Amino acid sequence: VEDEVKRALVEFMDKLSPENSTVRLSTNWGWNLSSDPCKDNWVGVSCDDGSTKVRRIVLEKLNLTGTFDASSFCSATSIIVLSLQLNNLTGELPTEIGNCKFLTHLYLTGNQFSGDLPNSLSRLSNLKRLHISENNFHGELPDLPRISGLTSFVAENNKLSGRIPDFDFSNLDRFNLSNNNFSGQIPDVRGKFKAESFLGNPYLCGKPLSNPCPPPSETEQPRKSSSSSSAKQILVYSGYVILGLVVLVFIAFKILTRKKPRKEKPKTEPDENRNRASMVEKSSTTNSGEFRTGRSEYSLTSIETGRIPTLVVLQGGSPTTVNMANGLSFEELLKAPAELLGRGKNGSLYKVMVENGVLLAVKRIKDWGISCEEFDGRMRRLEQVRHQNVLPPVAFYCSRQEKLLVYEFQPNGSLFNLLHGSQSDGQVFDWGSRLRVATTISEAMAFMHEELHEDGVGHGNLKSMNILFNKTMDACISEYGLMVVENQDQSMSPMNSIKTEDLDQLQLPYSTFKVDMYAFGVILLELLTGKLVQKNGFDLPNWVQSVVREEWTVEVFDKALISEGASEERMVNLLQVALKCINPSPNERPTMSQVSQMINAIKEEEEKSISFAP
Numbered sequence: 001v002e003d004e005v006k007r008a009l010v011e012f013m014d015k016l017s018p019e020n021s022t023v024r025l026s027t028n029w030g031w032n033l034s035s036d037p038c039k040d041n042w043v044g045v046s047c048d049d050g051s052t053k054v055r056r057i058v059l060e061k062l063n064l065t066g067t068f069d070a071s072s073f074c075s076a077t078s079i080i081v082l083s084l085q086l087n088n089l090t091g092e093l094p095t096e097i098g099n100c101k102f103l104t105h106l107y108l109t110g111n112q113f114s115g116d117l118p119n120s121l122s123r124l125s126n127l128k129r130l131h132i133s134e135n136n137f138h139g140e141l142p143d144l145p146r147i148s149g150l151t152s153f154v155a156e157n158n159k160l161s162g163r164i165p166d167f168d169f170s171n172l173d174r175f176n177l178s179n180n181n182f183s184g185q186i187p188d189v190r191g192k193f194k195a196e197s198f199l200g201n202p203y204l205c206g207k208p209l210s211n212p213c214p215p216p217s218e219t220e221q222p223r224k225s226s227s228s229s230s231a232k233q234i235l236v237y238s239g240y241v242i243l244g245l246v247v248l249v250f251i252a253f254k255i256l257t258r259k260k261p262r263k264e265k266p267k268t269e270p271d272e273n274r275n276r277a278s279m280v281e282k283s284s285t286t287n288s289g290e291f292r293t294g295r296s297e298y299s300l301t302s303i304e305t306g307r308i309p310t311l312v313v314l315q316g317g318s319p320t321t322v323n324m325a326n327g328l329s330f331e332e333l334l335k336a337p338a339e340l341l342g343r344g345k346n347g348s349l350y351k352v353m354v355e356n357g358v359l360l361a362v363k364r365i366k367d368w369g370i371s372c373e374e375f376d377g378r379m380r381r382l383e384q385v386r387h388q389n390v391l392p393p394v395a396f397y398c399s400r401q402e403k404l405l406v407y408e409f410q411p412n413g414s415l416f417n418l419l420h421g422s423q424s425d426g427q428v429f430d431w432g433s434r435l436r437v438a439t440t441i442s443e444a445m446a447f448m449h450e451e452l453h454e455d456g457v458g459h460g461n462l463k464s465m466n467i468l469f470n471k472t473m474d475a476c477i478s479e480y481g482l483m484v485v486e487n488q489d490q491s492m493s494p495m496n497s498i499k500t501e502d503l504d505q506l507q508l509p510y511s512t513f514k515v516d517m518y519a520f521g522v523i524l525l526e527l528l529t530g531k532l533v534q535k536n537g538f539d540l541p542n543w544v545q546s547v548v549r550e551e552w553t554v555e556v557f558d559k560a561l562i563s564e565g566a567s568e569e570r571m572v573n574l575l576q577v578a579l580k581c582i583n584p585s586p587n588e589r590p591t592m593s594q595v596s597q598m599i600n601a602i603k604e605e606e607e608k609s610i611s612f613a614p
């Protein structure tokens, strides 16, 4: 071990046990400059296999009474675990703790530490476990949710106060803030932690505690009990009554003046209620054929006037869907009961039930500035390029104002839901299944890229939400070719890390394939880490790259995969593929078929290892 590290550790120990240095020497603890922490087995020190780097320091229940000299300790950068539990250490947790950026485990429970927790604690981006219970820490918590890999945070029996920040509770397996002075509403813990984690904080409210938070009005409005205030209340209430009457008269007037045109078109009346949750509701005020806007959250409203073009049915869906779609008019589609599934940057998506209970997913595309002719051409081209793991469009509709695209509804959710969502219902998404998804998607993408290379049509918006599971739980790519990266708006595309000189080298229509490569790399990272791409400013590709740079590669993997015993070697191999895909220079990224070959090779290795397993 290097002399500097030894010196730092000895200084750290001197502050930990100021009175005990003689005891230490007499009881042969080591911890002096004339010996080596690894080779001479200093008490509490564990090293790497080569005995050249100190990895862990565990000094528990040793009656240490000094202070924690973080500035010395953190200069020994190889240490990942520090435990000083169950001693009598005093003083504050120093700001310099922020320099211990390799720490993954910090255990300080059961001491006499006091003062505020330093903000620099939130810079420990590799931290997984932070245990500071049974101390005298006070003040507000630093921005700990910033530490994306934190899996346990326990801080009960302190004097911490302020609001509890919104942690990524789905990632935490231990969390306890009981017996402190926290206040306000407990954030949504997604059912993961019970009341015990929050008891003993008199000013906390909301689930999972049994005391609900007061409605804002009760706490915000000062209560006055004087007679003058009740007089004021009477005035306010009479104001409301008058206002109500005015509104009623106005509504009555409106109804009366509308009656006439309805009588002229009696046929539309019986439909009114039935269509309340459909994608469109007809206007009852004009004869022009216009549709009314903004009626309900679940209504898709065409503002098209004049001639209504028809729904064009493609041969992409199953025979049942195609037959059904053939008999479907655009108006019938709009009237069918619909549920809004999401509003993305490219438009809204509705789940629509048509005849015989057939379910469709209808995308209403927003602001896609291509002509109907181009749109038509694109859809017909996509219809010709079929792959069993790419969802084909079933039908489309295009007018000057509106572009709709119809797919079959896929009942088993998306890859995003499976990895991060509440719909996973405890389903295990094991390494084998993840590798299968990666293989399937890479093969399907490779096929599409090759077939559509000349056309310059890539996916354009590949992400885990657009990977759907069909009835047989096979992964399928949805929305292929729906978006062109035509204006090279870097802020909107995953290529935002591209250098200008790289962009100049790109032949434009083909850059969409490079965008897809980046996006596919991010999907691989999601599969490997189980983490969201972007949450509270967390940037998954950057995080993974920095952890790998610091040679802590294993730290990036989803802990579910580690505990399942997934092969570290093959996970690292897949990570290498992902890193190639997210190369900041688009021209350095591999092609989809190269990637598909690499992933297939990893899958074959995996299969071999299973067949040779005892």
Ligand SMILES: Nc1ncnc2c1ncn2[C@@H]1O[C@H](COP(=O)(O)OP(=O)(O)OP(=O)(O)O)[C@@H](O)[C@H]1O
Binding pocket: 341, 342, 343, 344, 345, 346, 347, 348, 349, 361, 407, 408, 409, 410, 411, 413, 414, 461, 465, 466, 468, 478, 479
């Ligand atoms: N054919 C389908 N069947 C079932 N669910 C679908 C289908 N297509 C999309 N979804 C799901 O519906 C939700 C909303 O989809 P939508 O395409 O609007 O989201 P998005 O991809 O974020 O939007 P955008 O593409 O505009 O960025 C997503 O959870 C998606 O997984």
